[in-house]
Amino acid sequence: MATSFDQMPLPGSPERKQQSRDAQKVLRLLAHRMREIGFERTKPSFFIRPQPWVIEFVHLHKYTFGPCFRTHLGIRVRGDDWSSVALNGPTADVAYYEDGNWARRFEYKPAPASIHKCASDLADYISTDALSWFDSVRDPHFLLRADDSPLYRQEKAALSEALRQGLESETSDATRKVLNVA
Numbered sequence: 268m269a270t271s272f273d274q275m276p277l278p279g280s281p282e283r284k285q286q287s288r289d290a291q292k293v294l295r296l297l298a299h300r301m302r303e304i305g306f307e308r309t310k311p312s313f314f315i316r317p318q319p320w321v322i323e324f325v326h327l328h329k330y331t332f333g334p335c336f337r338t339h340l341g342i343r344v345r346g347d348d349w350s351s352v353a354l355n356g357p358t359a360d361v362a363y364y365e366d367g368n369w370a371r372r373f374e375y376k377p378a379p380a381s382i383h384k385c386a387s388d389l390a391d392y393i394s395t396d397a398l399s400w401f402d403s404v405r406d407p408h409f410l411l412r413a414d415d416s417p418l419y420r421q422e423k424a425a426l427s428e429a430l431r432q433g434l435e436s437e438t439s440d441a442t443r444k445v446l447n448v449a
Contacts, residue, residue: 275332285377286334293336293375294327296386301325304394309447313352320407320426320436321345322446325393326354335374336389340397342404342417343446345436346425352445355417357400359392 276282291311298308306314306325316323326339340356359373373392375385407430410416411423418426429436438448 287329289334289375289377289382290329290336292382293386293389296383297327297389300386300390301393304398306393313446315446315448316401317345317448318405320429321410322438322442322448323401324352324446325397326352327389333374334376336385338373338389338392338397340400342401342410343442344418344422344425344429345438345442346429347422348425348439348441349421350441350445353419353422355419356404357396359396 276286294308294311298314301308301314304316306316306323308314312327312329314325314327321342321344324341324343326341328337328339329335330337338359339354340358341352341354342356343352372388373385375381404410404417407426410418411427411430416423425439426436442448
């Protein structure tokens with residue numbers, strides 16, 4: 268499964284440009300499926316689903332070495348003032364081991380059927396694994412006290428303050444900026 272650097276298209280080459288165009292096609296197709304489960308595309312590679320105390324997000328990373336994606340899941344406390352997004356949830360990579368062999372997923376070729384399959388595979392992963400993880404971390408009290416909480420100390424402090432005030436958490440300017448939330 269190793270990728271040969273000899274086979275990678277050079278930056279600016281027609282092949283690399285085609286990969287980028289095809290990646291955007293995958294993301295546009297995925298955006299339609301994501302809307303069905305409550306996610307909105309707010310940045311080229313971010314999909315968000317606001318909740319009362321946090322914003323759930325899916326970030327898709329398009330690899331530079333080839334036409335494939337890695338997914339990152341995360342939750343962002345609405346009131347968090349950190350200027351970056353913490354990719355604090357599970358990831359799903361292009362390579363996985365199945366039945367004694369390495370395989371690829373979230374990969375596409377410059378053909379409509381392949382682009383549709385990649386978008387469908389991503390949507391299926393998000394509809395099952397991602398939604399299950401988001402459900403497992405939905406309770407704000409779990410996020411504050413659990414040893415396996417994905418939140419960092421600063422995020423826990425922001426969530427704790429919001430819960431103490433007893434109001435739905437205000438969305439900070441930093442959160443609006445990094446996730447392009449209205």
